[in-house]
Amino acid sequence: MSKTPEIGAPAPDFTLDAVHLTDGEAERVPLTLSAQRGRPVVLAFYPGDDTAVCTKQLCSYSSGFEQFTDLDATVWGISPQGLxxxxxxxxxxxxxxxLLADTEHKVVEAYGIGLGSNALRxxxxxxxxxxxxxWKHVALVGLTYRGIDTLTTQLELLRR
Structure with missing residues (x-):
């Protein structure tokens, strides 16, 4: 298994297909990390769509979305499921x-969070x-997640 990138190192670049809902319309487009330069990006890797903890995590980020946008941050959810x-x-x-589809696990491997087969941390x-x-947090067991307060505190530190 690959190691996670070190703090202070360039983030591994990637392009993945994504789906994004806007006013009920689903837009499917490829998204490239390096194209986001000029603003911070939060990459939230989660094991599976519509599972208990993943649902709580992404719903909490979505309900507090303005806290991220107020800090000019982009948030992407990434998992192995398809579009x-x-x-x-x-x-x-x-x-x-x-929500970005890493169906081939290439980004999971680049970020060192794979657990074999199609599992990820x-x-x-x-x-x-x-x-x-x-900043990074990689869970040993995926039963908890870092909340908005933790993430926005880290984003605020980038502004100093």
Whole structure:
């Protein structure tokens, strides 16, 4: 298994297909991390669509979405399921962030959070406006997640 990137190192770049709901319309587009330069990005890796803890995590991020946008941050949810699964999940819970499909586990491996087969560790990475990894949390067991307060505190530190 790969190691997670070190704090202060460039974040591994990638492009993944994503689905994003806007006013009930699903837009499917490829998203590239390096194209987000100029603003911080929160990458929230989660094991599966419509599972108990993942649903709580992404719903909490979605319901507090303005706290991220007020800090000019982009939030992406990333998991191994395909776009159809992501769209059903996003519609069911009215999720406001793009959900990216890492069906080949390439990004999971680049970030060192794979657990073999199609499993992954729940993880969050915060990347600054220049593409440098500034904060990360990789769970040993994916039963908990880092909440909005923790993430926004880390994003606020980037502004200093």
């Amino acid at each position: 159809d699964s992501h769209e059903r999940f996003a519609r069911k819970y009215d999720l406001r962030m793009p 729940r993880a969050v990475f915060i990347i600054d406006a220049e593409g440098i990894l500034r």
